Amino acid sequence: MSEDAPRLCLATPPLADGREFLPALASALSAGDVASLLIRFAGDDPRRNEEIVRALAPVAQEKGVAVLVDGSPAVALRAKADGAHIEGAGDELTEAVEKLSPGSIVGAGGLKLRDDAMRAGEAGADYVLFDDADLEALAERVGWWAELFNTPCIARAARLAEVAPLAGAGADFVMLDDAVWSDARGPAAAVAEALKLLQGAKT
Template identity: 45%
Template sequence: MTDTARLYLVTPVVSDAATFAPALEAACGAGEVAALLLRLAPADDRAQINRIKQLAPLAQQHGAAVLVDAAPQAAVRGGADGVHLTAPDQETLEQALETLQPDRVVGVSVAGAELRHDAMVAGEANVDYLMFGGPHQDDAATLEQAGWWAGVFATPCVACASSMDQVGPLAATGAEFVALGPWAFDGDVAATVRQALQILASTEVATA
């Protein structure tokens, strides 16, 4: 018996919370979304906090943990479940961990030539998950990285699918989560979520 990967959603960059709210509610109401990365357009802290307050409950009411790419203090004041950091420097990472853990989540994306080193440093710092892949990442590289991390390390792995075709292969690596990027919100996002969940439920994890 094997565990199946859970679904993680990454939103487009959101500047108008009211306009985006219906799509977010449709996505999280379509099935079991474990976590959501709410990507916010640049703005001052007050605007960021207000966006989080408007949008986070729409996902949380369906059981999804909401992460934001915002300052830790904005995440706390807005009611998010944590933050997601992209290639943070050591000081930024330490500040986020000190501010948010153990009550909230700190996740990290890694990329580039030092990916494996940076991933291990973040894992040793006790982040809550590592994310591999993304808009500019090669699919084969994401598969290799997710398989490497999931096969060796205890820190949960989020593997980003560039399309629906990648959901099954990434789930088979043993990654704890498979993420659908902003592309999932193009068209009928509820149908996309349901399709991804069906694939995850039917995918067996590869064993060595």
């Protein structure tokens, strides 16, 4: 791991309307440094999803937060997002890299096997995202990747309590989603706690 503390990433719930989510997003981003925001969609209507990105992206981008679109390079380009997140290491990822790189970010998630992660890296993904309900297995996967590969690794923390272990395992970034939006204290408090945990993991 580098001497710098791992950074925080956020992912939205699946959204059907961007404006309704703006207050929660603004609250979360007010708490401190966030590296990126992954916008997820409830439906597959490109026009609706583009509207969602256009509603949310400026709020994040003005704070220096990279905005990624889940699953749609075309929407990312039209809505002036900073990149796209693709599930898997197959043709969709290859096509996204060809379409967006090097000017925009292309990340890969849904990588169930180590071979999938390696293929994603070889395909030119700018990061790999690991997610596993088993924290021990997830930390092991993160540690394996961090030791052997230079492509940045994002680890999804299902709970705030998982932030420090995943950072300690070697994640370059830790992603939070429901743990922020469903926190009874509000998104800002959840993000502030996560940032303290990440700073504490600095080595």
